[in-house]
Amino acid sequence: MRAAHTVAQIRAAEAALMARLPEGALMQRAATGLAHAVVDLLGGGYGRRVVLLVGPGDNGGDALYAGALLARRGAAVEAWLLGDRAHEGGLAALRAAGGVVTAPRPLRKGSVDVVVDGILGIGGRPGLPARVAEALVPISPSIPMVAVDVPSGVDVDTGELAGMAVRADLTITFGTHKLAHLADPAARCCGVVHLVDLGLDLPPAPVEALQAADVARLLPRPAPDAQKYGRGVVGLRTGSARYPGAALLSTAGAGTGLAGMVRYVGSAADVVKQHHPEVVGEGQVQAWVVGSGTDADAADQLAAALADGVPVVIDADALAHLTGPVPGAVLTPHAGELAAMLGEQREDIEARPLHHVREAAARYGCVVLLKGRRTLVASPDGPVRINTTGTPWLATAGAGDVLAGLVGSLLAAGLGPLDAASVGAWLHGAAATLASRDGPLTATRAAQALPEVMRELPS
Structure with a gap:
């Protein structure tokens, strides 16, 4: 560390x-x-x-x-x-x-x-x-x-x-x-x-700031007698008819093999199952991911996820519907979204990110992951973790959807919110660097590189 x-x-x-x-x-x-x-x-x-x-x-x-x-x-x-x-x-x-x-x-x-x-x-x-x-x-x-x-x-x-x-x-x-x-x-x-x-x-x-050895130590690994339900089930309430790509990308982030099963519940179910045949439908989960590309469905999907009483990753459209503390959740705003949540200007968030991510964690009573060149992860009562992996090419559409799904799978696999968010940010940045190789990058390619990054972690 x-x-x-x-x-x-x-x-x-x-x-x-x-x-x-x-x-x-x-x-x-x-x-x-x-x-x-x-x-x-x-x-x-x-x-x-x-x-x-x-x-x-x-x-x-x-x-x-x-x-x-x-x-x-x-x-x-x-x-x-x-x-x-x-x-x-x-x-x-x-x-x-x-x-x-x-x-x-x-x-x-x-x-x-x-x-x-x-x-x-x-x-x-x-x-x-x-x-x-x-x-x-x-x-x-x-x-x-x-x-x-x-x-x-x-x-x-x-x-x-x-x-x-x-x-x-x-x-x-x-x-x-x-x-x-x-x-x-x-x-x-x-x-x-x-x-x-x-x-x-x-x-x-x-x-x-986590280093590779820290990520290797924290990464959930299946026991010799593991079975799919015991490894954790992550549920996705993401995407919509208008933004089906968000459902696909959050599923790609969640479906890296860290959790034993991925469930999808949303209006993009047909396209998700067409591209990810291993994904199943509604049922019991250990964590939810909600908000990425949910558009007009965001409020209902957020309410349904919170009602389940399990850890929730709250991303994108769902962030606008938060009305108070959400203990046990992970919020994943970018600077513009955090500005709206705190009633600040985006420029001030970018000028004082460490101050504002701490303020948000205290106000919402949960872990807040503020996306940026140096992604910050803050909890209400612990240290702030700053992620140092990544590449400028990761500033691309859909990257945040992949990250939300990845963090959700880590929550479902048993990590606490602070560890899930900070490990997810590290892996996401490292995968982007690997896939980019100093050139242009898409969110899909970053998701595809995640298993290789995990295989290369020190034992």
């Missing part, structure tokens, strides 16, 4: 560790990890040209000490001092190693090999001071940017942006991931995130 901690949690853990270490040892660990990462990025140190953007805090100290290490390996290192002060020990180390302090200037492609952002750390406020922003504007975006801990200008604890922020190609972070590394829109500024372990003793994290 990839864990992301708050600034307060990190500060407390760092203070506890520094009390047991010689003075400055923690900064030296961080600087060494940063320098090694820069060398790996550049394929060596000798002859490379490095510019350090140095702020007044410990991030500036990390950058200066790392610059000293790079200078000793033969790199030409210059530092731009962008604060009202600089870390004295780090500055002395840089100068002793042959590094220099210069004034900011325009940097064009080919003039330097890498720029290191050590301006603001995890205690920095969102946005950049005017003086800093003025220095950054003439730096060509074609020059690789490495951020120290977090890109300067992001809100570390919320993942939000306020004004200008550094956009890094690589972020070297220390001790643990921060919320801004996982949550959009700040995560889009981080590029690839590399963690340097500092040996911190940390409490449970409020935000986490």
